[in-house]
Amino acid sequence: MNRVKVTFYLFDVIFAIFIGILYFLNFVIYDKNIKRNGISLSISIMRVSLIIPLILSVFLFKEKLSINIFIGILVILLAFILMGNLKVKLSLFLIFILFLNTGMSDAGLKIFEVYGKNDISFFLFILFLSAFLINLIVFLFKDKKFYFKSVLYGFIVGIPNQFMSYFFLKSLKYLQASVAYPLLGSGVVIGGILTDIIIWKARPELKQYIVFFLLIFGVIVLNLT
Secondary structure (H helix, E strand, C coil), X not given: CCCCCCCCCHHHHHHHHHHHHHHHHHHHHHHHHHHHHCHHHHHHHHHHCCHHHHHHHHHCCCCCCCXXXXXXXXXXXXXXXXXXXXXXXXXXXXXXXXXXXXXXXXXXXXXXXXXXXXXXXXXXXXXXXXHHHHHHHHHHHHCCCCCHHHHHHHHHHHHHHHHHHHHHHHHXXXXXXXXXXXXXXXXXXXXXXXXXXXXXXXCCCHHHHHHHHHHHHHHHHHCCC
């Protein structure tokens, strides 16, 4: 029987723990933003934060932006900005923290792709294990009531999230970050809109249609050769 050999690299482990902490903080900050700034603006800020890994990739890793990629990114960013509801009374501090934390979390995946030596599965195992243990400690200290339904929802959200992180890291080996990050963000938003329409029978507003078609257009432009 063959055994999977995992080589231990200290940088990868420490970095995975660091990104795991950011992942945990992101859920906490996101929850506070939803309560204070509304869900549409919070999602918009998380998607717009792709600017951080893009800047990192261009200036640190010397990735080149072609005209079509640059236009595609601008169109997608415009769509994300349109998602936000600016009628609510905003907490700029929470917006900035969410923007910064999400951007750093996403940029961490690109940094691992470039500098990491361990297998992707091992890196993600340490990352999500760290986030889980921190969450468990916080939960025990707060002495909150345990609900099995919350565990079930955690698996429903967490498992797809881990698979998404795995395949996204894989994609960074074949795609520029300037293409991969906008594609991921667009896919999440487009999937959310389609889920609302198909499963929840929601009736999209005009703004949602505009966002949807801008994202489709942006994705097409990104993939022009």
